[in-house]
Amino acid sequence: MGGTKKVTITLPVELLESMKSHTDNVSGYLTELAERAERRRLLREDLDRYQGEFGAFTDEEMAEARTLLHGTEATGQAA
Template sequence: MAKTRKVTITLPAELLDSMKTHTDNVSGYLTEQAERAERRRLLREDLDHYQGEFGAFTDQEMAEAQALLHGTDGMEHAA
C-alpha cells in the first residue's frame, strides 16, 4: 500500500457539497483527481520534450494518435 500523509485543505463549501453528492470518500476522490492531473502534467512534459527534439507532430501523426486514443479510423481529423 502506498505511504500516505494527512493534510488539511480548504475548499469552497459548494464544491465540497457537490463532491459529497457522488462520493462518500472525498479523500479518495481528491487523490484520484490529483493523480490524473499529475499524469497529464508528466505526459505534457514528455510530449513537449519530444517535439523540442524532433519537431512538431504532423497532421498524420495527430490523426493516428486520435485513432489510438478514441478508436476512430484516424481519417476524420486528418486534413
C-alpha cells in the same frame, strides 16, 4: 506512490457538497483527481521534450494518435 500523509485543504462549500453528493470518500476522490493531473503533467513534459528534439507533430501523426486513443478518426475537437 508509497504511504500517505494527512493534510488540510480549504474548499468552497458548494464544491465540497457537490463532491459529497456522489462519493463517501472525498479524500479518495481528490487523490484520484490529483493523480490524473500529475499523469497529464508528466505526459505533457514528455511530449514537449519529444517535440523539442524531433519537431512538432504532423497533422497525420495527430490523426493517428486520435484514432488510437478514440478508436475512430477524431475531428480535432476535444473530448
